[in-house]
Amino acid sequence: MLPSLFVPIQFKNPKELGVGKLLVASRGLGDQHFAETVVLLVHYDENGVLGLVLNRRADVPFSRVLDLEAAKDRSDQVYLGGPVVPSAVFALFQSSAKIEKAENIFDGVYLIAEKGLFEQTLSARPDPSVFHVYMGYTGWTQDQLRTEVQLGAWFVFPADTAVVFNSDPILCGSR
Secondary structure, X not given: OXXXXXXXXXXXXXXXXXXXXXXXXXXXXXXXXXXXXXXXXXXXXXXXXXXXXXXOEEEEEOOOOOOOHHHOOOOOEEEEOOOXXXXXXXXXXXXXXXXXXXXXEEOXXXXXXXXXXXXXXXHOOOOOOOEEEEEEEXXXXXXXHHHHHXXXXXXXXXXXXXXXXXXXXXXXXOO
C-alpha cells in the first residue's frame, strides 16, 4: 500500500517525468534491483535518465566509503543508490543557501558529485537529517523509462523533502 502522502498527487502520464520527480515501484515490478523502491530522478535529458534509490540504506558508515579527511569520524550510513556503477558516490543535501558546483534538484535539495565539494560540505558537519550519501545510481534512456511508466511499472510523484530525507527509508517503500 502506498503511503497516504503520495496518493492525491500521483502522475500517470510519462510526460510528467523529469528532474525532481519520484518514482515508486509498483507491486508488479519484477526486477529485483527495483522491487519496493523509491527513486529520485536527478538527471533527465536526451542523453539519459539518472536516479538515486532513496530507501535502500546499507549497514556501512560513509566514513568507510569516502576517502576524505572530513568523512573519517562520520557514522552516518550510506544508501545503495542503484545497481549502476556502485563505486560512484553521490550525495543529496538540503540547503537554503545556493551551493556552487552542485545541481539544484528541487526546493533547495542539491546533488553533490564532485570530490572537492564533498570535502567542503562534510567539513561543515551537515546534519544527517539533510545529508545522505549514495553508492551507485539507476539509469534509463528516456524512451525506456517512459515505456516502463506507461506499462505501470512505476508511479510518478512530485519530489518531497520529507520523503528524500526520511530517517527510516523503509517507510518510503511501496509495500
